[in-house]
Amino acid sequence: MFAYKGDEKSRGGNTLTLLKDGEEFYAQLLRRIRRARREIFLETFILADDRIGNLLRRALLAAVRRGVWVSVTADSYGTFFLKDEYIYELSRAGVIFQIYDPQPKLFNSRPKVIRRLHRKLAVIDNTYAFVGGINLCDDHLTHHNANGKRDFAVEIVGPVVKDVRRLCASYVREVAPDRKAVFDDTQVTPPPAHYRVHQNAEVAFISRDNRRNRSEIEKAYLAAIHRAKKSVTIANAYFFPGYRMIRAMRKATARGVRVRLILQGNPDIPMALRAAQCLYDTLIRHNIEVYEYTERPLHAKIATIDDNWSSIGSSNLDPWSLSLNLEANIFVDQPGFNTQLREEMEMLIEQSRRVEYETLQKLDWVAQMRNTLLYHFLRRLPGLVTRIPNPHPRVEQLRRIFTTKTGESRNKHLARAYPESKNARQVVVERRSQTLGEV
Secondary structure, eight states: OOOSTTGGGEEEEEEEEEEEHHHHHHHHHHHHHHTOSSEEEEEESOBOSSHHHHHHHHHHHHHHHTTOEEEEEEETTTTTTOOHHHHHHHHHHTOEEEEEOOOOBTTBOSOBSOOOBOOOEEEETTTEEEEESOOBSGGGOOTTOTTOOBOEEEEEESTTHHHHHHHHHHTOTTSOTTOOOOOOGGGOOOOOTTSOEEEEEEEEEEEEOSSSOSSHHHHHHHHHHHHOSSEEEEEESSBOOOHHHHHHHHHHHHTTOEEEEEEESSOSSHHHHHHHHTTHHHHHHTTOEEEEEOSSOBOOEEEEETTTEEEEESOOBSHHHHHTSBEEEEEEEOHHHHHHHHHHHHHHHHTEEEOOHHHHTTOOHHHHHHHHHHHHHHHHHHHHHTTSBOSSOHHHHHTTTEEEEEOOOSOHHHHHHOGGGGGEEEEEEEESSSSGGGO
């Protein structure tokens, strides 16, 4: 299935349920949290104090009152504006609340502004896992919201859930070494009838970090594209890959594979569209079809190849996700899930405009040169930005009110496997100010 060195990560016998947009994802996640009996792990890039954030807060507080152990890990940049009162209420109730915020090192007095925790993960009772690209905020609600972001997630039941839990547990110090991952098959309940469920799926859960797993997600994509025989369809919000992936797609079209890319046409970050447009000439000249999705902002990170292979997760195909951020995707071998994901991408294409080569030919040599220079500049921009210090670390602000401590697991095996876990700082309710309003 996965023709690269990560083969051993794939596990069979999983059940998958595709969740579209915030409406389906939040409903199913909250349903599982409200029925949790033992433990809840949550990881997210953005957690907001809005409608969804408050529904989540109430569900987590209710779970703690039932005796459920709960941890929440959020990125400091994505969750920068989360109110201190929100953090305080969860922490005081007993939730292990953590902020991922890399701290100064011995020979580096200020932390860097990037290398973010960009994963969106949840594990409930070691029974249900959620993987995808949807943050915990109102931005992904699409009903009655023209600017709601189109995105996808997946609920997993089966052997691969323990791999997701292992990663989440490695970032939480309060997971004691003797805390066992208990699976209770009597607790498994199917999703509502209107969801399509896919059984007996072989799944590999693959994460990316800046130490031991720097390029595993990119390698999984490349291996699948190299083996493609009929079709490659990728929908990705921030598409700006390196030379290897572009070369793999060019070789695929040369051997008769149909390659289609669905990118943002109504971007939430205009620079994302400009970066992708730098590649249009090269892509289209090599018979790669490019579509710009214009219905609403596109936040998806999904792909299908031929009739079995598919992927969904948090990783974009740009230098930030492939070289800097902490990401997580699943790679699936199951025809039914592949079919449903392809159907969703066909609907995206119907709501997109195709970029034609005739349009690109209107660019004069100055514009073409500008695109070439911009491509090389943007490819190297992340490396330059890593040298910029973060002037306002979120943890430094929280320390004025709370005590914080490292989130690295006390399980030494997990701490060695995921060394960046030490950058997750737990918020402790021991307050250093008389009131939250003093800061």
